[in-house]
Amino acid sequence: KAGVTQTPRYLIKTRGQQVTLSCSPISGHRSVSWYQQTPGQGLQFLFEYFSETQRNKGNFPGRFSGRQFSNSRSEMNVSTLELGDSALYLCASSPRTGSVEKLFFGSGTQLSVL
């Protein structure tokens, strides 16, 4: 079974631009979550999508948005990029069967904002 796939692996953008990151979950997984990892801050939860609906949202500004498609693939968009948005963005999927589960992570997209 293929793992969680994130594209692209690396991105360099300048302030004010926008960026779209993509995530393909493990086949059969219906939930996709996004996390931001920065040094010293650990993994900060951005949002979770399940069956094309945003289920939970973390404490991030509205410049961060996402969506999920009918095939469970998800995209995350960041508009009006700021220097502080430089981070590793991780996507994780889970089956969401209703029982206790664990998250399966992709390798991440390293975003650098100059």
Add this chain to the structure above:
Amino acid sequence: DQQVKQNSPSLSVQEGRISILNCDYTNSMFDYFLWYKKYPAEGPTFLISISSIKDKNEDGRFTVFLNKSAKHLSLHIVPSQPGDSAVYFCAASDPGNQFYFGTGTSLTVIP
């Protein structure tokens, strides 16, 4: 508001000795706890977990201990190996299956 805390950013241990990584949490509603391991340029991978109704779970060289009264979680690695050098994240989930992660502890196992 960090609900899961790892107060030690780094830890160095000699090969063959025990590594103990600690984690504290504040939310008594957490019902499931996990440890993830992360190598550079890779995503975190699941290591071991424990339900809130248990106080110990063992898997090979890895053991997780849960002290609910102290809201404290620890991961023991015995014996430590150089390949264990990585960043370890503690995580907790609530009954809604939302996950909260700590800031990570970078473990270095010295050969």
